Amino acid sequence: MTELGPVAWPPAPIRTERLVLREPEARDRTAVIELLASPEVGAYIGGPRPRDELERAIPRAPARRPGLFVVELDGVMIGRITLTRDTGHLRQAAGRAELGYLFLPRAWGCGYGAEACAAALDWFADALPGEPVVLATQTANARSMRLAAKLGFVEVERFDAYGAEQWFGMWSPGPPPGGARSVGP
Numbered sequence: 001m002t003e004l005g006p007v008a009w010p011p012a013p014i015r016t017e018r019l020v021l022r023e024p025e026a027r028d029r030t031a032v033i034e035l036l037a038s039p040e041v042g043a044y045i046g047g048p049r050p051r052d053e054l055e056r057a058i059p060r061a062p063a064r065r066p067g068l069f070v071v072e073l074d075g076v077m078i079g080r081i082t083l084t085r086d087t088g089h090l091r092q093a094a095g096r097a098e099l100g101y102l103f104l105p106r107a108w109g110c111g112y113g114a115e116a117c118a119a120a121l122d123w124f125a126d127a128l129p130g131e132p133v134v135l136a137t138q139t140a141n142a143r144s145m146r147l148a149a150k151l152g153f154v155e156v157e158r159f160d161a162y163g164a165e166q167w168f169g170m171w172s173p174g175p176p177p178g179g180a181r182s183v184g185p
């Protein structure tokens with residue numbers, strides 16, 4: 001993976017109305033394992049990973065890198081957002097900054113994903129002005145499709161990969177015509 005870009009990292013924790021976006025901490029490890037082992041979370045992203053494998057593989061010291069945010073509600077991790085470049089998983093995303101989001105199922109249906117992703121995109125727009133962000137998600141992943149649309153991602157193309165139809169969208173900085181960019185509760 002190549003660097004996200006010349007960004008100042010880590011930023012001060014980003015506070016939204018209900019959430020905090022911050023660097024990973026050692027205390028997040030249990031929630032990270034819960035996230036990656038969850039069948040619901042993994043349903044459209046390659047499936048869950050075995051919990052015992054995760055227990056062995058995930059280090060006590062958290063992995064940190066520019067663009068990797070833990071999302072915290074009332075002091076506890078509920079999800080993770082990534083802004084990465086060149087993960088190599090899709091030709092369409094090559095060289096682009098790409099958004100990814102994973103939230104624990106108990107935190108779904110409250111608007112937390114939208115609130116946190118909007119804040120992460122705001123951070124990105126300040127850090128790398130003028131640069132678009134791309135997003136790939138299965139079209140069958142209805143929650144993710146709704147979130148992408150809410151955030152202002154616009155469809156570029158659909159294609160088949162990993163045995164499923166994928167939606168590839170792009171977000172451009174700046175307010176969309178006729179509305180504000182931020183997605184609040």
Ligand SMILES: CC(C)(COP(=O)(O)OP(=O)(O)OC[C@H]1O[C@@H](n2cnc3c(N)ncnc32)[C@H](O)[C@@H]1OP(=O)(O)O)[C@@H](O)C(=O)NCCC(=O)NCCS
Nearest residue numbers: 041100101102103108109110111112113114143144147185
């Ligand atoms: C994708 C994912 C983050 C979406 O989570 P989500 O909670 O549905 O998304 P949002 O934060 O946009 O919340 C929207 C829901 O909150 C509801 N909501 C409740 N209170 C709200 C509030 N105060 N503000 C906004 N929305 C609110 C909305 O009505 C909506 O519910 P609905 O989908 O039943 O209509 C989540 O399903 C997930 O982590 N999935 C697994 C990982 C994954 O597949 N990631 C995609 C790969 S990139």
